[in-house]
Amino acid sequence: MSIAVIGAGAFGTALAISIARSGAEVTLWARDTSALQSTRQSLRLPGVTLPESVSVTGDLAQSALADTLLLATPMQSLSTVLDQFDTPLSGKALVACCKGIDLNTLTGPAEVLSRLKPEATPAILTGPSFAADIARGLPTALTLACQDEAIGRSLQHQLATPALRLYRSTDVIGAELGGALKNVIAIACGACIGQGMGDSTRAALMTRGFAEMTRLAIHLGARSETLSGLSGMGDLALTCMSEQSRNYRFGLALGQEKPFDPTITVEGAKTAEAVTRLAQQIGLDMPICQMVHQLSTGSVSVTDAIRTLLSRPLKEE
Numbered sequence: 001m002s003i004a005v006i007g008a009g010a011f012g013t014a015l016a017i018s019i020a021r022s023g024a025e026v027t028l029w030a031r032d033t034s035a036l037q038s039t040r041q042s043l044r045l046p047g048v049t050l051p052e053s054v055s056v057t058g059d060l061a062q063s064a065l066a067d068t069l070l071l072a073t074p075m076q077s078l079s080t081v082l083d084q085f086d087t088p089l090s091g092k093a094l095v096a097c098c099k100g101i102d103l104n105t106l107t108g109p110a111e112v113l114s115r116l117k118p119e120a121t122p123a124i125l126t127g128p129s130f131a132a133d134i135a136r137g138l139p140t141a142l143t144l145a146c147q148d149e150a151i152g153r154s155l156q157h158q159l160a161t162p163a164l165r166l167y168r169s170t171d172v173i174g175a176e177l178g179g180a181l182k183n184v185i186a187i188a189c190g191a192c193i194g195q196g197m198g199d200s201t202r203a204a205l206m207t208r209g210f211a212e213m214t215r216l217a218i219h220l221g222a223r224s225e226t227l228s229g230l231s232g233m234g235d236l237a238l239t240c241m242s243e244q245s246r247n248y249r250f251g252l253a254l255g256q257e258k259p260f261d262p263t264i265t266v267e268g269a270k271t272a273e274a275v276t277r278l279a280q281q282i283g284l285d286m287p288i289c290q291m292v293h294q295l296s297t298g299s300v301s302v303t304d305a306i307r308t309l310l311s312r313p314l315k316e317e
């Protein structure tokens with residue numbers, strides 16, 4: 001089975017390296033191949049060199065020849081990239097590796113894949129996995145979610161490596177929402193730590209954030225066990241507690257009132273906006289996500305955000 005990774009940012013590059021390491025043939029597609037071809041390094045993952053077994057291409061049609069395509073662009077670019085394939089992707093498995101909610105449709109990556117490429121099978125790869133860790137071959141475990149059990153099993157075997165242990169699931173919506181929503185909570189945690197609050201604050205936010213994640217996911221049809229797994233709790237723990245996380249660092253900068261490089265991918269900011277709109281539409285209470293949206297757009301200060309959250313009416317847990 002041949003594999004193509006679409007998007008040569010930090011995560012796409014790391015995944016290509018990880019899969020190639022286990023002996024599979026991998027093509028890595030980049031919008032701009034110049035740096036990758038001359039240095040064999042992604043600008044987004046400096047210091048990590050692609051092995052010979054990864055072929056770099058700027059030709060999307062060539063990537064589309066692979067049996068399995070891993071989509072590793074940021075969430076808001078997923079539909080743009082899918083629109084650029086000009087041949088049908090019949091019989092292919094499309095594995096979304098992005099974590100977010102599309103702002104145009106308020107849907108996750110699997111729905112975007114199904115809508116734009118109904119002839120292919122959508123799947124999700126998500127869970128605790130910093131690109132730098134994956135590229136170094138450090139062990140972790142992820143969720144591979146696909147509604148079609150047989151294809152899910154086949155993808156699990158294709159993409160697992162000795163260091164990357166994949167657990168299979170058919171709960172696509174649960175897996176993708178866990179990965180999207182944990183980024184929002186990581187921004188909130190970063191903001192509180194940046195303001196000088198403590199680990200107790202962070203633990204409380206993570207727990208109440210997890211309650212919001214589960215509430216929305218179950219409302220949209222997910223299973224609660226999925227949220228308790230790698231794609232939810234696992235990735236939430238990683239992202240809220242590590243300065244390797246860009247979402248957490250963005251929050252830290254907000255809390256410290258320092259500028260943050262706008263070219264860095266921070267999926268949680270757009271996800272917070274999408275969740276705020278979605279929650280309004282369906283009438284769900286998502287106070288932390290709503291506050292992170294206001295924080296990210298600069299319409300509330302961290303101090304006021306915390307004050308508002310703490311002054312909500314007392315309730316049962």
Ligand SMILES: NC(=O)C1=CN([C@@H]2O[C@H](COP(=O)(O)OP(=O)(O)OC[C@H]3O[C@@H](n4cnc5c(N)ncnc54)[C@H](O)[C@@H]3O)[C@@H](O)[C@H]2O)C=CC1
Pocket residue numbers: 007008009010011012031044072073074075077080081097098099100129130131132264265267
């Ligand atoms: N970096 C990480 O540790 C992890 C990232 N992810 C997810 O992977 C997705 C991608 O993130 P990163 O690779 O980290 O981002 P990145 O910022 O490192 O790279 C994004 C890449 O996408 C490309 N891109 C952006 N818009 C494009 C478009 N319209 N057409 C073609 N290419 C386009 C950019 O040129 C860049 O190479 C995100 O949804 C992120 O949440 C998931 C797990 C780990």
Ligand SMILES: O=C(CO)COP(=O)(O)O
Pocket residue numbers: 099127128129130131183186235238239244245246247248265266267
């Ligand atoms: O999703 C990730 C780790 O699982 C990466 O998190 P950041 O996008 O916050 O760096």
